[in-house]
Amino acid sequence: MNIREYMKDNFLILDGGMGTLLQEAGLKPGELPERWNVSHPEEIVRIQKSYYDAGSNVVLSNTFGANGLKFDDDELKQLVEAAIANAKKAREESTAPQEKFVALDIGPLGKLLKPYGDYEFEDAVSMYAKTIKIGVAAGVDLIFIETMNDSYDTKAALLAAKENSDLPVFVSNAYGSDGKLMTGASPAAMVAMLEGMHADAVGANCSLGPDQLVGVIEEYLSYASVPVLLKPNAGLPRTENGETVYDVYPPEFSDSVGKLLEKGVRIAGGCCGTTPDYIRAVREKADKLTPVPVTKKERSLVSSYTHAVEFGKEPILIGERINPTGKKRFKEALRENDIDYILGEGLKQGDAGVQVLDVNVGLPEIDEPAMLLNVVKELQAVSDLPLQLDTTDMTGMEAALRAYNGKAMVNSVNGKEEVMNAVFPLVKKYGGFVVALTLDEDGIPESSEKRVEIAKKIIKRAEEFGIDKKDLIFDPLAMTISADTKAAIATMESVHRIRHELGANTSLGVSNVSFGLPRRNIITSAFFALCLQDGLSAAIMNPYSEEMMNVYFAFKALHDMDENCMEYITYTDSLPEKSLPLEGKVIDEVAIKPERSGEVSQSPLQTAIVRGLKEKTGNLTKELLRDEKPLDIVQKEVIPALNIVGEQFEAKKVYLPQLLMAADAAKAAFEEIKNAMASSGGEKAPARCPVVIATVHGDIHDIGKNIVKLILENYGFAVSDLGKDVPEQTIVDEVIRLHAPLVGLSALMTTTVPAMEETIKLLREQAPWAKVCVGGAVLTQEYADRIGADKYARDAMETVRYAEEIEAGLG
Amino acid sequence: MGNLSDLIFEDLTGEEKTVPRYLEYEEPVFSLEEALRYSGFPMDKAKAVACGETEDPDAMQRIEKVKELSKGQFIYKVGYMTSPITFDEDGFVVLPFKQHSEALKINLSGCKKAVFFAATIGSGIDRLIRRYERTELDTALFLQGFGAERAESLANAFNADVKEAAKKLGFMAHPRFSPGFGDLPLSVQVEFLGMLDATRRMGITLGESYLMAPSKSVTAIIGLEQEIK
Incomplete structure (x- = not known):
């Protein structure tokens, strides 16, 4: 049998x-x-x-x-x-x-x-x-x-x-x-x-x-x-x-x-x-027992490598910020392959309370499938939130679904036969919870009846592929009321009917509803509340919008989804005091005193950096940006502050942790400065010479290398970080690609020093112009000499000084 | 933890090699000095802060932060076995596996049996480090230091239990010795984790260059020498 x-x-x-x-x-x-x-x-x-x-x-x-x-x-x-x-x-x-x-x-x-x-x-x-x-x-x-x-x-x-x-x-x-x-x-x-x-x-x-x-x-x-x-x-x-x-x-x-x-x-x-x-x-x-029948549980789940998120019980927030649409800074990050910035957006949204992250990295001038795959791998390594893969490129979708550690949301399918034939087989193979837009070959229907019809068709086709209704979530499409004041009604009716007549989940990109109107948050958040009341299961939204978060927490409290209103209370505790003027927010409990350096001439921003106060550094930079040019702030404030800490570190007055705190704080300043430059579209920071850094093949330690990277970047060097466990030829190829005058190699273990030696040998053959600086716990001057490195750097500051020396020599 | 030393006691009494046994410890006592040291503070500075001679509110704030972040992320697991050990003429130490190591031979001199153990605090801390490495490197550094302290403190707690149990039986425990110390190569981790079935039972795996994952794991040998009455 x-x-x-x-x-x-x-x-x-x-x-x-x-x-x-x-x-x-x-x-x-x-x-x-x-x-x-x-x-x-x-x-x-x-x-x-x-x-x-x-x-x-x-x-x-x-x-x-x-x-x-x-x-x-x-x-x-x-x-x-x-x-x-x-x-x-x-x-x-x-x-x-x-x-x-x-x-x-x-x-x-x-x-x-x-x-x-x-x-x-x-x-x-x-x-x-x-x-x-x-x-x-x-x-x-x-x-x-x-x-x-x-x-x-x-x-x-x-x-x-x-x-x-x-x-x-x-x-x-x-x-x-x-x-x-x-x-x-x-x-x-x-x-x-x-x-x-x-x-x-x-x-x-x-x-x-x-x-x-x-x-x-x-x-x-x-x-x-x-x-x-x-x-x-x-x-x-x-x-x-x-x-x-x-x-x-x-x-x-x-x-x-x-x-x-x-x-x-x-x-x-x-x-x-x-x-x-x-x-x-x-x-x-x-x-002696009768088997209990196995029943369909009809529970709509997505998952990460740690937990599942269930749809259909409480409203789910899907963070929309990993998306270049209308965001200059994000586009710049994509073009520059600045993955850390993208990861930061993911983590920040998690802290703001979303349960799922939408990931859209589509930009015409980049290799979207490769970028999506990379971002998915990197994001799932640092965040435990399930991801919603948002792309129309099916090659990219398949690679990302395959590499995803869990059950992802798939954004999206629609009523077009061609699209269903492309998306459903992937979902069948890799699993997925699919966003289904209620549009088809004839476009987006105006009436809710038509949208529900399309939803029914999609359910039927999905079934033929072996995909259950519980693995579909319908997006009946929010359209702006500035073009048609009946648009929101049709969407809300669709949400209601899909939920109550078809028994299926719904999701909306709610903010579209207010496109073209002033003070959009007012309309968007009210629409969000009405849709939730109609049974909306999830929203793709901006978690930094206070109005939206207000609606979300209030709705849950009002619908008995928040025991003792504790979530609501915790949320309101985190809100800034409304009565304080803007300046009031900037000053926090730690008084600005230049105590550590003993230098009275430090500006507040410099002191904040020297003391490693990240949030304050960000806020002070934002203030300064109102009156000063971004690059002036870098020259007059940030670099001098870094020099103070750098010198203190070299004089052994401060230690690695303080150096890092300061570097991290400086990073916050740079982030604000980059934002300002991206939105003004004007001046760009003059780039310093490229430096390629990597932890060598076989070695998976990279915190030391990451420290060097951060400090080098603080000093303005264009660092290409290849990560850890990097094959010899990969390093050489990158050095050739950038014609980088300097390579930093890190090894933490005696067993991987041979890999370092091999990398240097290849570099000498194929990229003889490049100087090689080595570091890491097991290295000594003697080792460095033996394997033919140009420089042994004991710490990050020594690497910076060497990089400056090399750059000066380039003329 | 008192009953743990009783368990170990039971295993030490036999002459034969024992099967691996697995323990879960309560949270070991925290050492601020070690945590600071592993986070990059020089030894004297870490000591001065830990005993209150110097104040460093910024560092303390970071330590408190990583404690908070890593709450509930630790498991304190130890797998161990005892085995007779001998030395052959060619200079090999014959453990449950045969290994040439002068340093280990010196460490184990006078011992007829030894405790082999692996300790891990789990992979939660590695996930946190990974996350903060990309966003807040200073926090990652302290997480790294705190994790290293936790793993070492777990190994210390187990070591103390072995010492106590051994003493009752008239044995003196030698200082613990880990693969990678002196001339004992890291590659013995293969045999070490294999005999403790540590991959299956404790989730400790080895990479290509014999590094353990979760990274905050410790393996070591504790030699037991019969005390002369």
Whole structure:
């Protein structure tokens, strides 16, 4: 019988632990269990048969660690094929009466993926694919991905399974005692991502006993529309007379598992410490119970690598600020590849209270797909908010969806056949919560009836692609009332009808409604309130608008979505006092005293920078910009302040942390100055010479390098930062591209100094004009000389001085 | 933490290699001096601020800020095992794996068994550092320092428990020794994490150049020498 069919009406009982049984059979510590598939097939078959005999429907092949990182291609093929042959033999030999299936077992690679580790996501996909292809060709009934403790790694494995077979795929994660994966994901986040990618069953295994997993499993049951699986340990291990024993025995184990079967778990077995006795007990328990039907949960979720955001319960704010439309400073950042600025916009919106970030980096003169991919990777490394990918370029959309760590929002599809045919297959493959605009080949209908018709058509087409209504969110389009005063009514009616007649979610870019009118915030925020009342699920909006945030918090308080009005109260506490004049805001509690430097001649701005008071520096700069030219402020205020700190640092009167605080404060001043220059469109700062910096190949430390970058930038150098773990040739190519006279290389470990030496060698061959300055914890003058560097810099200031020297020499 | 030392005590009594055991610690005692030192303050300055000789309100504000930011981000996990150790004629130390290291040999001289452990405070702090590296480098520096202090303090707490348990059994614990110290190469992390099953059980992974992720993780060997009565 087909396993998908069988699962519909029956519990599926899995097998139990393998490791302990193999050790009992003589597996030595340090010996790879996968090799036993070939060296001791009879032992593997005996153990697997004992599981079938005990009542398992599914036995996992002995391939948990069978991957291309541990074995070469030939051995991998041999081991996986032998493993599956063993499991099939066990199935043949067992006379137990239940339906029996063989699963290809896939365990984690044991590598942490970038950005937190050093392994590429796509390399992980290929590595999993290797094992999966062999296993699928050898003939199994399903693929079982298990013990995954990182969401990104889980995505890589599931993607590899989906791209290389049509078999059912079960995905099981290992949760810590805090109910989260090692890298932070909640069960709801995993359900969102895995269901979006069409896993056939989801759940938890390993790490804890069944009782400690109750919370995790209940969360799965409340979100998942596919069967939930559970494969816990036999409690917690301890040593007794040199042997490992677990503290939960078969009767208690099956009682605990049985209770979760009654709550809705459909697939159960055991992990570490469990034996055929445990499985027999679970089988007996299951035989006395009727499976709880698996129902559609109709919960609309998006997720990041840590958590899920649900639509349809409380209004969701989607930050609109990562978007170049009408923003000179943002366009400039895109052209200059200033990713930090874009990340800053994302983080600031998160602090302002949005739950999702829209990401639109489209600009005609840049490579949008490449930029989108880069921004998505960088943003998801620093922010835990789910992202809404906003592009019309389907190549860019696919690359970004693929690299996204979670279930993204997709912005957007509409009623045009061509667009649906392009967007829905991507959503089907990678998962996604899709914004659907109610327009089609004939444009945007004026009436709400027509818009609802288009929505219905989109729901039907999505279904044909296998995408549920719960994964659609309709944007019935806000049009400006300055052109047609009936426009807002049509939109509000559409929101109401889509919500109440079609039972679907809605989202609006609310600010369009006031286009062309004065004091737009007044109209926009009132419209937002009315739409919320009509059932709007989400708004793409500007979280820095006080009027909008007022409406949001007031609406939640008035609709019983804010217990004891606490969110509202906290929000109002954060608002500035209205009665104070503008100047009143600038002065904060820390009095400006030039105490540290002892120099009375410092201006307030200089003192703020020297003391590292970031906010004050920003505010004071803003004030000065009213009367002074941006570049004058740089010359007369910021650079002298940096020099004061720099000199104090060199004289060892202040230390690295203070130097950094000052540099960060100066950055705030530069940010204001850049804003002012971008909006005036006039003068540009004269660029100093380019400097390429990187942490060398194999080394993933980059805080030291980042410090050097920040200080160099403060001093006006055009720094091209290639990041960490940078291949030798990449560095050389960038130096050639910019014809950079100076390269800064950082290495923190003795093991990566050879990579530094190799980089210098290549630079000498291909870019002989470039001077090389090296630094990092393990480097010394002696080392630097030995590897042929031009300069060893002990710290950031020494690098600045050297850069100035080099620049002066250019003439 | 008293019962933890009892657990360790139980493991130290045997002659055989034990299976790895995993512990979760309460928040270890905070050392301001170490946190400042790891954040880039020179040793004397860190000491002076920590014992109140010098005041540095700006630094203290940063420390308070990173404490607040990282609230709830830590897990304090330790995995450990004990094993007999020997030395062979070729100058190798025979641990559960065989390794040539003069420095380790000196550290372990007189020991017949040792405790091998890995400690980690989890990846939450790495995420925070990553975030602030891009936006507020000074905060990132203090997060880095605070994280390093947390990991070291966890290792210290475990080390103290081992010392106490060992003493009751008549053993003297040697100073702990980590891969990367002296001539003990970082590459032994492979065997080290492997025997503790630390990737699967604790989420500690190794990169290409044998660096651990989460970065705020510590591995070390504590030699146990029988005291002469």
